[in-house]
Amino acid sequence: MNAPQTHAGALGRIRADVQSMHAYAVQDARGLLKLDAMENPFSLPPALQAELGQRLGALALNRYPGDRGNDLKRGLAAHAGMPEGFDLMLGNGSDELISLLAIACDLPGATVMAPVPGFVMYAMSAQLQGLKFVGVPLTADFELDEAAMLADIAQEKPAIVYLAYPNNPTANLWDEAVIDRIIAAQGEQGGLVVIDEAYQPFAGKSYVGKAAQHSHVLLMRTLSKFGLAGVRLGYLMGPSALIAEIDKVRPPYNISVLNCECALFALEHADVFDSQAAQIREERARILQALGRMEAVKHWPSDANMVLIRVPDAAKTFDGMKAHGVLIKNVSRMHPLLANCLRLTVGTSDENARMMTALEASL
Structure with missing residues (x-):
């Protein structure tokens, strides 16, 4: 069948800024070793696969989600060590939570601020909601520019400041004292701070203990890096x-019974996922060691399951690695600070060996 012709008038009903945007790009990974999206490379052991399958098969798919969501909230609160006086809401991945925050804070003239380069959804969600986005460049070594952040907070008075801990795509944890001063400045002018701890399983630190000292700090986490990227579950x-x-702007029943049960199952077997995270941290150390022996490659410290590198020619190296069957992420055009940078995901021991061989051959 021929596709129907779209009438020009119908396209005119779609916002001009949306038409000028690029959709969130997902690379085609068919036939390639997929190391471009910071996924946990380990699948569930067969015995747990069978057990989870039985549980999912027994769910009442004919009913809307019910109280099981509250069980999950209690489980996540305990797992994260949620402070007293705090509450928790669920999102269909962190992406939905970022969108809901933009909706909830959409007052006239509201601004969202974040260091850049950073997670693209902070800016995209603000733009889609019609909010102003202010990106404050990091320093050349991807540290927070404290003076610039404080100056922009004073001038813009943002509704939300996002601080990723650790940051994507730079993979580093920023200076805690600088974060404290940014949080204080944002609190003084009456704005929110969202600490995004998506990569917490691979970091040595969390802000959860300090968050309890503030009435304007939110912590966001996801089970994507825990090992459940396909389940789509984040929490705030x-x-x-x-x-x-x-929570008032959250769509009803936004978490399916399947997502919910998978997440509860994962929390019951947290030791399995903790062991996987430990293996990933060990593999990350080996990758950093190997990169240190490559004279043509500059790399930065990592507290996540990714490593940022700079090569002489990012496009050539990316294409070369792809020709060797390895897909990574070319971030060199994301921001001027990332010129000739590539982002490597930490995989299994065998995957990492293949990746490093492909990198050496492609430089």
């Missing part, structure tokens, strides 16, 4: 009064 923790307001 913060002072109960704040979470209660943001």
Whole structure:
């Protein structure tokens, strides 16, 4: 059948800024070793696959999600060590939570701020909601530019400041004292701070303990890096009064019974996922060691399951690695600070060996 012709008038009903945007790009990984999206490379052991399959098969798919979601919230709160006086809301991945925050804070003239380069959804969600986005460049070594951040907070008075801990795509944890001063400045002018801990399983630190000292700090986490990227489940923790307001814009039944049961199952077997994270951290150390022996490659410290590198020619190296069957992420055009940079995902021992061989051959 021929596709129907879209009438020009119908396209005119779609916002001009949306038409000028690029959709979130997902690379075609068919036939390639997929090391471009910071996924956990390990699947569930067969015995757990069978057990989970039985549980999912027994769910009442004919009913809307019910109280099981509250069981999951309690489980996540315990797992994360949620502070007293805080509450928790669930999202269909962190992406949905970022969108809901933009909706909830959409007052006239509202601004969202984040260091750049950073997670693209902070800017995209702001733009889609019609909010102003202010990206504050990091330093040349991808540290927070404290003076610039504080100056922009004073001038822009943002509704939300996002601080990824650790950051994507740079993979580093920023100076905690600088973060404290940014949080204080944002609190003084009456704005929110969202600490995005998506990569917490691979980092040595969390802000969860300090968050309890503030009435304007929210913590966001995801089970994607825990090992459940396909399940799409994120959660936002913060002072109960704040979470209660943001939760009002959440769509009803946004977490399916399948997502919910998978997440509960994972929490029951957290030791399996903790062991996987430990293996990934060990593999990350080996990758960093190997990169240190490559004279043509500059690399930065990592507290995530990715490593940022700079090569003489990012496009040539990316294409060469792809020709060798390895897909990584070319981030060199994301921001001027990332010129000739590539992002490597930490995989299994065998995958990493293949990746490093392909990198050496492609330089």
